[in-house]
Amino acid sequence: MMDGALSSAPGAGRFGQAKNSEQPSPIAAEADVAIVGGGAVGAALALCLARQGLTSVICDPVPLEASMAMDFDGRAYAVALATRRMLRKLGVWEAIIPNAQPIEDILVSDGRVGERAAPLFLHFDRRELGPDGFGHMVEDHIIRAALLNKVAHTPGVIHLHGKAVVASRRDPYCATAILDNGALVKARLLVGCDGRGSRIAVEAGIDRAGWRYDQVGLVCAVRHEKPHRGVAHELFLPSGPFAILPLTGERCSLVWTERAEMAESLRNASDEVYLGEIRRRFGDFLGPLTLAGKRWAYPLNLTVAQSFVASRLALAGDSARGIHPIAGQGMNYGMRDAAALAEVVGRAARLGEDIGAPTVLERYEQWRRPDSVMIATATDGLNRLFSNDFEPLRWARRIGLAAFGNMGPLRRTAMRFAAGDRSDLPSLMRG
Numbered sequence: 001m002m003d004g005a006l007s008s009a010p011g012a013g014r015f016g017q018a019k020n021s022e023q024p025s026p027i028a029a030e031a032d033v034a035i036v037g038g039g040a041v042g043a044a045l046a047l048c049l050a051r052q053g054l055t056s057v058i059c060d061p062v063p064l065e066a067s068m069a070m071d072f073d074g075r076a077y078a079v080a081l082a083t084r085r086m087l088r089k090l091g092v093w094e095a096i097i098p099n100a101q102p103i104e105d106i107l108v109s110d111g112r113v114g115e116r117a118a119p120l121f122l123h124f125d126r127r128e129l130g131p132d133g134f135g136h137m138v139e140d141h142i143i144r145a146a147l148l149n150k151v152a153h154t155p156g157v158i159h160l161h162g163k164a165v166v167a168s169r170r171d172p173y174c175a176t177a178i179l180d181n182g183a184l185v186k187a188r189l190l191v192g193c194d195g196r197g198s199r200i201a202v203e204a205g206i207d208r209a210g211w212r213y214d215q216v217g218l219v220c221a222v223r224h225e226k227p228h229r230g231v232a233h234e235l236f237l238p239s240g241p242f243a244i245l246p247l248t249g250e251r252c253s254l255v256w257t258e259r260a261e262m263a264e265s266l267r268n269a270s271d272e273v274y275l276g277e278i279r280r281r282f283g284d285f286l287g288p289l290t291l292a293g294k295r296w297a298y299p300l301n302l303t304v305a306q307s308f309v310a311s312r313l314a315l316a317g318d319s320a321r322g323i324h325p326i327a328g329q330g331m332n333y334g335m336r337d338a339a340a341l342a343e344v345v346g347r348a349a350r351l352g353e354d355i356g357a358p359t360v361l362e363r364y365e366q367w368r369r370p371d372s373v374m375i376a377t378a379t380d381g382l383n384r385l386f387s388n389d390f391e392p393l394r395w396a397r398r399i400g401l402a403a404f405g406n407m408g409p410l411r412r413t414a415m416r417f418a419a420g421d422r423s424d425l426p427s428l429m430r431g
């Protein structure tokens, strides 16, 4: 792997130097695909492309040491079964598994702050899904480090870390990413994996649909005395869902959705006050609690790109679609984008097609955008249904979900959906 320095990828020289310039900009790297953003989705995309025999360059402003930092920071994701299969096929899961906590049960209930939760109205039991289960809880830094470590040892992938993309050009034959030091990265296809505020999408003139929620996701981890036994809890409070997600050891990750105004005062509160507010929601069923790591706050919004592709450009991960964390699906959907895009362009390359051609990229758009609109609508609807204190609605949702919980086939369908096990999966995610 190149150490953030200017370097050439395999196949350098195919696109030549920029013309009509007195001092041509240096070419940092050339490859089949230039990936803007080396988060989980960008790194996974590079590995998927390498399996298809395609070279790639990842550009990210964060220095490698910072991306690989192994400090526990409290952020964690529910890695669905389909994503786990993909990570295993990419040779990454083995490095993750010692720190992955299987989710054994998901218990869903409804309540108010300081009150006992209402009787349980939904129970998802992993044994109903067979040995594969739903998925695992994994800390963000574990996934990130495992992916980047694999990237470092994968031929055909260059990681230009500590390098932001400040602009891009796309012409009929080539896409060019311009780095903050003026150097160029040239490729046949540019992929924006640069997160929710995607600069690449804005620059390409791609409009977005969506809105801000008056909610903030407060995230931290807690240590507790009693074992959690792999049980995840989703408690619906009037301000939004409060999720208690089991991690390895006697620890849980909390994803606490709070009204923006309240979240702002909690952000500024001392650890003691913060912990006190957690206890009022969490209760004492796991014994005494202490904070384990930093506290994080993420303003929540919904944002879906009107198109996932443009000339020689594709979007993947949060740059394509950023959703509410209520169902823990954002990263899982981003991984599905990465696997699908690599499959589409890999097949096109084998057929001798231009991987940046509109007809090729259209296949990716048709595969991933409708699914993304569906999950964006579903998470938005769930958030509206559950984040309120309107008494008749509370009763209606309790009755509705209790009935749903008693319908075995429907419940199992929902569980398979959460595990990401469906018929339209890219081959890397299939069993």
Ligand SMILES: Cc1cc2nc3c(=O)[nH]c(=O)nc-3n(C[C@H](O)[C@H](O)[C@H](O)COP(=O)(O)OP(=O)(O)OC[C@H]3O[C@@H](n4cnc5c(N)ncnc54)[C@H](O)[C@@H]3O)c2cc1C
Pocket (backbone or CB within 6 Å): 036, 037, 038, 039, 040, 041, 042, 059, 060, 061, 062, 076, 077, 078, 079, 163, 164, 165, 166, 193, 194, 195, 196, 199, 217, 218, 219, 255, 298, 316, 317, 318, 319, 325, 327, 328, 329, 330, 331, 332, 333, 334
């Ligand atoms: C509170 C909360 C809880 C969540 N829980 C879950 C969960 O349980 N399960 C789940 O599946 N998902 C979850 N998600 C969603 C998940 O965090 C995201 O979907 C996922 O991190 C998106 O990854 P990404 O690589 O697309 O984007 P990001 O992680 O945002 O990465 C973008 C990368 O692009 C780089 N970048 C930005 N600008 C540039 C530029 N100009 N040039 C080069 N690089 C650039 C950045 O440095 C960064 O590395 C949660 C989200 C929140 C907020």
